[in-house]
Amino acid sequence: MTWIPPWCDPAWSAHEQWWAAGRVARLSYVAEPSGSLERAARPPTETVTTTAGTSSASHHLSPAFPGRAPWGTASKLRAWQQGAMEKYIQEQPRDFLAVATPGAGKTTFALTLASWLLHHHVVQQVTVVAPTEHLKKQWAEAAARIGIKLDPEYSAGPLGREYHGVAVTYAGVGVRPMLHRNRVEQRKTLVILDEIHHAGDSKSWGEACLEAFEPATRRLALTGTPFRSDTNPIPFVTYEEGNDGIRRSAADYTYGYGNALADNVVRPVIFLSYSGNMRWRTKAGDEVAARLGEPMTKDAISQAWRTALDPRGEWMPAVLRAADQRLTEVRKAIPDAGALVIASDQESARAYAKLIREITGSKATLVLSDDSGASERIDEFSANTDRWMVAVRMVSEGVDVPRLAVGVYATTISTPLFFAQAVGRFVRSRRRGETASVFLPTVPDLLSFANEMERERDHVLDKPKKEGEEDPYAESEKEMEEANREQDEDTGEQDTLPFEALESDAVFDRVMYNGAEFGMQAHPGSEEEQDYLGIPGLLEPDQVQLLLQKRQARQIAHSRKKPDEEADLLELPAERRPVVSHKEMMELRRQLNTMVGAYVHQSGKPHGVIHTELRRVCGGPPAAEATAGQLRQRIAKVQEWATRMK
Numbered sequence: 001m002t003w004i005p006p007w008c009d010p011a012w013s014a015h016e017q018w019w020a021a022g023r024v025a026r027l028s029y030v031a032e033p034s035g036s037l038e039r040a041a042r043p044p045t046e047t048v049t050t051t052a053g054t055s056s057a058s059h060h061l062s063p064a065f066p067g068r069a070p071w072g073t074a075s076k077l078r079a080w081q082q083g084a085m086e087k088y089i090q091e092q093p094r095d096f097l098a099v100a101t102p103g104a105g106k107t108t109f110a111l112t113l114a115s116w117l118l119h120h121h122v123v124q125q126v127t128v129v130a131p132t133e134h135l136k137k138q139w140a141e142a143a144a145r146i147g148i149k150l151d152p153e154y155s156a157g158p159l160g161r162e163y164h165g166v167a168v169t170y171a172g173v174g175v176r177p178m179l180h181r182n183r184v185e186q187r188k189t190l191v192i193l194d195e196i197h198h199a200g201d202s203k204s205w206g207e208a209c210l211e212a213f214e215p216a217t218r219r220l221a222l223t224g225t226p227f228r229s230d231t232n233p234i235p236f237v238t239y240e241e242g243n244d245g246i247r248r249s250a251a252d253y254t255y256g257y258g259n260a261l262a263d264n265v266v267r268p269v270i271f272l273s274y275s276g277n278m279r280w281r282t283k284a285g286d287e288v289a290a291r292l293g294e295p296m297t298k299d300a301i302s303q304a305w306r307t308a309l310d311p312r313g314e315w316m317p318a319v320l321r322a323a324d325q326r327l328t329e330v331r332k333a334i335p336d337a338g339a340l341v342i343a344s345d346q347e348s349a350r351a352y353a354k355l356i357r358e359i360t361g362s363k364a365t366l367v368l369s370d371d372s373g374a375s376e377r378i379d380e381f382s383a384n385t386d387r388w389m390v391a392v393r394m395v396s397e398g399v400d401v402p403r404l405a406v407g408v409y410a411t412t413i414s415t416p417l418f419f420a421q422a423v424g425r426f427v428r429s430r431r432r433g434e435t436a437s438v439f440l441p442t443v444p445d446l447l448s449f450a451n452e453m454e455r456e457r458d459h460v461l462d463k464p465k466k467e468g469e470e471d472p473y474a475e476s477e478k479e480m481e482e483a484n485r486e487q488d489e490d491t492g493e494q495d496t497l498p499f500e501a502l503e504s505d506a507v508f509d510r511v512m513y514n515g516a517e518f519g520m521q522a523h524p525g526s527e528e529e530q531d532y533l534g535i536p537g538l539l540e541p542d543q544v545q546l547l548l549q550k551r552q553a554r555q556i557a558h559s560r561k562k563p564d565e566e567a568d569l570l571e572l573p574a575e576r577r578p579v580v581s582h583k584e585m586m587e588l589r590r591q592l593n594t595m596v597g598a599y600v601h602q603s604g605k606p607h608g609v610i611h612t613e614l615r616r617v618c619g620g621p622p623a624a625e626a627t628a629g630q631l632r633q634r635i636a637k638v639q640e641w642a643t644r645m646k
Contacts, residue, residue, distance in 0.1 A: 077108070077109075078108075078265060079263065080100065080104065080105075080255035080259070080263075080265075081108060081109040081112065083253070084098055084109055084255075085109070085113060085116075087253055088252075089116070093252065094219065095218075095219045095221070095236050095238070096219070096221065096252045096253075097221040097223075097236075097237055097238070097249070097253075098110075098220070098221070098222050098223075098251065098252065098253045098255075099223055099224070099251040099253070099254045099256075100222070100254075100260075101255065101256055101260045101266060101424070101427075102266075102421065102423075102424025102427060103260070103266045103267075103424060103428035104265055104266065106194075106224065107139070110220055110222055111142060111143055111146055113190075113220065114126050114143075114148060114192065114220075115147070117190050117218060118148070118190075122190075122218065123188045123190040124187040124188045124189070125159075125164060125165040125183075125188070125190075126143075126148065126150065126166075126189070126190045127165050127166055127168065127184065127189055127190070127191045127192070127213075128140075128143070128150060128165070128167040128168070128191075128194060129168055129169065129170055129192065129193050129194060129199075130167060130169055130170075130194045130195070131169065131170060131194065131195050131198045132169060133375065134374065134378065135169075135194065136152050137152045137167070137375060139152070139167045139192075143164075143167075148164050148165070149162060149165075150163065150164065150166055150167045151163045151165070152166075154167075156179060159183075165189075165190075166183075170198050170199060170205050170208075173205070173208050174205045174208040175208075177207075177208040177209075177211040177212040178212070179212075180212035180213065181212045181213070181214075184212070184213060184215050184217075189216045189217055190217065190218045190219075190220065191213045191219045192222065193219065193220070193221045193222065193235075193236065194222050195223050195224070196221035196222060196223050196236070196237065197223055197234055197417070199234055199235045199236075206233065206235050209235045210235045210236075213235075219236050221237060224420070224421070234249065237249050237250075238250045257427075257453055261541070264432055265429060266428065267426070267428070267434045267435055267436045268435055268436070268513070268514065268544065269423060269426065269427060269438055269450075269513075270435055270438070270512075270513050270535070270544065271437075271440060271450040271511065271512040271513070272322070272440075272508070272510075272532065272533075273439075273440050273441065273446075273450075273509045273510050273511075274292075274440075274506045274507060275291060275292040275293040275441070275442035275506075275509040275521070276292050276308065276314075276504055276506040276507045277289065277291050277292075277503075277504070277505050277507075278290055278304040278315075278501075278503075278504050279307070279504070280304070280306075280499045280502055281499060281500040281502055282303075282499055283499065287502065288300070290304050291304075292305070292315075292443070293442030293443070293444075293509060295585055295629075296585075297585075302412065305412055305441055306499070306501065307501040307502075308506075309344065309412065309441070310501035310504065311348060311351035311354075311355055312351075312501065313501060313503055313504030313505075314503070314504055314505045315441075315504040315506040316352065316410065317355055318505070318524040320352070320355055320359055321359050321524065322439065322508070322524060323339060323406055323408050323437075324339070324356075324387070324388075325530075326439075326533045327387060327388075329534055329535070329536070330406060330435075330437065331387075331537070332536075333433075333537040334434060335385070336385045336403050337403055337404075337405040337537065338385075338389060338401065338404050338405065339389070339404070339405070339406035340388075340390070340391060340401075340406075340407050340408070340425060340426075341356075341364075341389070341391070341407075342391060342392075342409055342410060342411050342422050343390060343391065343392050343410050343411060344392070344411040344412055344413070346392055348410070349366060349368065349392050350366065352364075352390050352410065353366045353388075353390045356390065360387065360388065362386070362387055364386075364387075364388035364390050365377055365380070365381045365386060365388065365389040366389075366390050366391075367389060367390070367391040367392070368391075378391075378401065382400070382403065389404075400428070401425065402430050403430075404425055404426050404428075405434065405436055405437065405537065406426070406436070406437045406438075406439075407422070407423070407426050407436070407439065408438075408439045408440075409422060409438060409439065409440040409441075409446065414445045416449050416452075419446065419449040420449070420453075423438060423453070426438060432540075433538040433539055434537070434538060435535075435537065435539060435544060438450075442509045442510075444584075447512065450512045451515055451517075506524050508521065508522045508524060508526070508532070509574070511532050511548060511574070514541070514544075514545060516545070517573075517574035518532075518548040518549065518551070518552040518574055519532060519548075519551075519552055519555065519573070519574050520552070520555050520556065520559060520573055520574065522555075528555050528558070531555065535547055535548070552573060552574075555573075556573060585628060585631075588628055588631040588632065588635070589623055589631065591635055592623060592631055592634055592635050592638070595635055595638045596610050596611060596638060599641060599642050602642055602645055603641075603645065610638070614634045618630065618633045618634050618637055
């Protein structure tokens with residue numbers, strides 16, 4: 001079957017020709033108010049000209065080529081959507097996996113394809129499977145805008161004649177897979193699996209999806225984050241074995257964050273990280289003090305992080321004040337810009353909402369996933385001009401609030417999947433030059449994710465474990481299970497690492513943008529911090545980079561003029577203050593132990609004697625508590641000793 005351009009098909013109505021013609025039809029249309037780029041525009045008032053052509057004429061162009069889909073034209077398919085449509089219709093596959101960065105327009109692509117398949121009688125009905133109740137309703141609303149009626153309340157029995165299909169959740173399919181299998185067996189069905197990685201959340205969900213939709217005529221899988229931290233296979237996804245023998249997911253069409261950023265389809269993100277001094281009491285009654293961002297054990301990082309997020313300390317109020325200042329600056333250029341705090345649990349969310357009211361004098365919209373009115377509250381916030389929303393996880397994926405421009409990452413979930421989904425809430429561009437700002441604690445994993453925003457990941461099905469090696473994915477799998485839980489019930493898991501947060505303060509640490517780091521540590525409210533919070537909200541990406549470079553240069557020059565006794569913070573620019581991850585710390589300890597082991601055979605001295613001598617000469621605590629700098633100093637010293645003995 002070949003793709004007959006709808007603008008050449010006399011069977012299509014004028015309205016169908018308009019929205020399907022994509023980049024080829026030149027139209028004048030009633031402008032929509034600023035809103036989602038995935039929201040369909042109103043029908044055209046008049047067709048000015050129509051240019052027929054073949055899809056193959058543009059195949060020599062990159063799918064990301066801006067000339068094929070001028071920036072911000074909601075009435076046309078974007079270049080990647082057009083390219084994916086052309087590939088699908090040319091190949092006519094039964095299964096198709098489209099990977100597109102959050103905010104790129106997966107919904108528009110899927111519904112355009114669904115309408116084409118319905119019109120050409122390839123399928124007779126559509127089933128959309130979404131991760132949450134809110135998202136399935138959002139799908140039904142989006143489909144209705146282009147004339148596809150989906151029932152989001154379907155539970156059993158025959159479907160009303162006025163509907164073209166249903167919108168359900170993965171959990172709903174998991175409960176009654178045979179109900180959905182019977183539906184797809186009775187009529188030719190397109191199944192749209194939104195955020196397909198959720199079908200791998202549990203064995204039961206994956207098996208239910210396989211059982212329910214194996215007979216489907218066509219299956220379209222969508223995701224913005226195809227990678228998972230576990231090895232559960234994702235149904236209807238093809239895995240290809242690489243040269244290393246490891247199987248990885250293979251997408252049929254990919255449109256990554258880097259391409260979307262180059263096309264001005266999504267906003268660039270400015271990350272502002274804050275460190276500070278933390279003090280907490282362990283279950284054993286020991287008081288521990290540490291500076292967030294300094295090299296320490298994984299457990300200590302976790303506890304320092306949780307201490308920072310405690311609403312009773314000083315870290316969260318200081319960061320919320322800074323984020324509100326940033327929001328005020330952004331709203332000078334984007335008057336309806338909003339901000340979102342992503343919290344770990346309901347108790348913290350309520351406390352953050354109270355802090356925001358104390359800081360701003362205005363009430364924050366509070367969204368809790370077990371609240372029956374949560375979806376309505378999200379919709380209201382999306383439509384109004386209120387400043388702040390606080391939510392527990394459920395806004396982290398797929399939820400469409402395009403005016404969100406400032407975020408505070410106030411959760412201890414540290415999987416790359418959840419981080420990408422969370423940041424995806426802020427990148428939906430509505431106007432050229434918009435930037436997003438995300439505030440986060442100086443935690444090595446988060447800074448690493450922030451610096452790798454443009455990296456495209458696939459789901460790795462095989463993760464071979466060497467003998468004697470600890471499982472590096474075990475902790476990530478546990479966090480993934482937590483991140484994908486729809487409810488926020490008190491499971492007691494919050495007390496896995498019992499401790500009492502005693503006090504915390506905040507220090508502006510650095511700005512990360514486009515893979516580079518800027519800034520020097522500064523106190524909240526200082527002139528140095530204000531320099532970065534005051535960056536205009538509407539700038540071209542290269543202007544942002546230039547402005548950050550200039551402000552760092554000014555900050556360095558200012559610090560050189562201060563007397564030494566006033567330099568109470570680390571007087572080094574961000575790029576010279578690398579944050580060492582716990583994996584790097586493990587590698588340094590392993591390297592030290594290897595060097596000491598080799599020196600044992602060379603000198604004849606026991607391990608303990610050598611370690612004690614290293615501590616005496618170099619100073620510092622035992623190796624398990626030593627900093628990265630201390631470990632490197634000891635490695636250099638033992639290398640020096642070994643060289644002398646040769």
